[in-house]
Amino acid sequence: MEKAGFGKWVLGAFFVLFVLFLYGPTLTILILSFQGPEGGLTFPMRGVSLVWFRRLFETQAVGDFxxxxxxxxxxxxxxxxxxxxxxLAAGLAFRRRFAGSGALFYLTVASLIVPSILVSLGIGILFNQLGLDTAWYSSGLGAQLTWTLPFGLLIMFAIFNRFDASWEEAARDLGATSWQTFSHVVLPIILPSVVGVALFGFTLSYDEFARTLLTAGVDNTLPLEVFGxxxxxxxxxxxxxGTLSTAxxxxxxxxxxxxxxxxxRRRARRLSG
Structure with a gap:
């Protein structure tokens, strides 16, 4: 019993250290952002105020927040x-085997193991060879999709692998069309997972740096602006x-x-009703 208790304390201490390692830098930035007008970039703090948040919305000598x-x-x-x-479309398509499905899957997932800077470099060179200007809304969008789509696809695979096809069969037996089956049966069931995919896509894009570095063109995104x-x-x-963007x-x-x-909650009410 004593050994078990000691082991729990060791694991607990390790977990606390791990959390501090992950979030310590963010907490440091959060604290230092509330310094007084004479504050600097390091400790010790010189007063406490919101002056730097006010100055953030003023015209800066450099940068475009x-x-x-x-x-x-x-x-x-x-x-x-x-x-x-x-x-979502790929998840529906991959529910059945089709010619080239394996190669297409591995090609999609391969972008996760390719270094991000090489993806950015390759897309930038491609646009240059095609005579097109790189921009955050074109080449930057394409570069970031190579990062977010594999995650979204894997989530959809996991959802549809455990999806009960008998619900769709019941809807078709009742005379529902393919679109009605999808919109009234499939989509409401998987909608929480779709929200999760949307969250992944938004957050992964919002702070992406490496894949945007050589594809954003002349207009920086926020991570590139902060780096500059x-x-x-x-x-x-x-x-x-940093504090506002984290918030x-x-x-x-x-x-x-x-x-x-x-x-x-809505699904639970429908099932209970």
Whole structure:
């Protein structure tokens, strides 16, 4: 019993250290973003205030916070929509074997093991060879989809592998068309998972750096803008930006989890009713 108790304490301490390792830098940035007007980039803190958050919305000598944030949000939304549509369509298609399905699957998943910077370089060179300008909404979108689509596809595979096809058969026996079966039977059941795919697509795109580095063109997304500012801005305004962007990420996650909870409650009511 004593050995078991000691082992639990050791595992608990290891878990705490692991959490501190993961979230310690984020907590440090969060704390330092609330420094006073004379504050710097390191400890000790010089006062406590919201001055750096106010200055974040003022005109900066270098950098474009507002423009880069807007581009990142728009790009994340486009990636989210494309990931949901393509992953859902692929999940439905792969429920049955077809010619080339194996090769197509491995080709899709292979982008996860290719170094991100090489994907970015390859897409940038391709656009250059085609005489097209790289931009965050074209080449940047394509580069990020090579990152989000495999995750969405794997989630859809997991969902449809345990999907009970007898529900669809029952709907067809009652005279439902293929579209009615999908919209009234299949989609409501898998909708929480679709929300999860959307969350994956949005969050993976919002903070993606490597695959956007050589494909965003002349207009930076927020991660690229922050990276460029690290050599120019020497005030906690950069920390304030990190705190707000992290808060936005948690807000998106909270909305997604809330949507899943609402969908599950509605499904439970329908089943009980």
């Amino acid at each position: 507002g423009g880069s944030l807007t581009r990142s949000l728009l790009l994340a939304f486009l990636v989210m929509m494309a990931t949901v549509v393509v992953s 500012m690290t050599t120019n801005i020497t005030t906690p305004v950069l920390y304030a930006l 936005l990420s948690f807000a998106v996650i909270g909305l997604a989890l809330g949507a899943v909870a609402v969908l599950q």
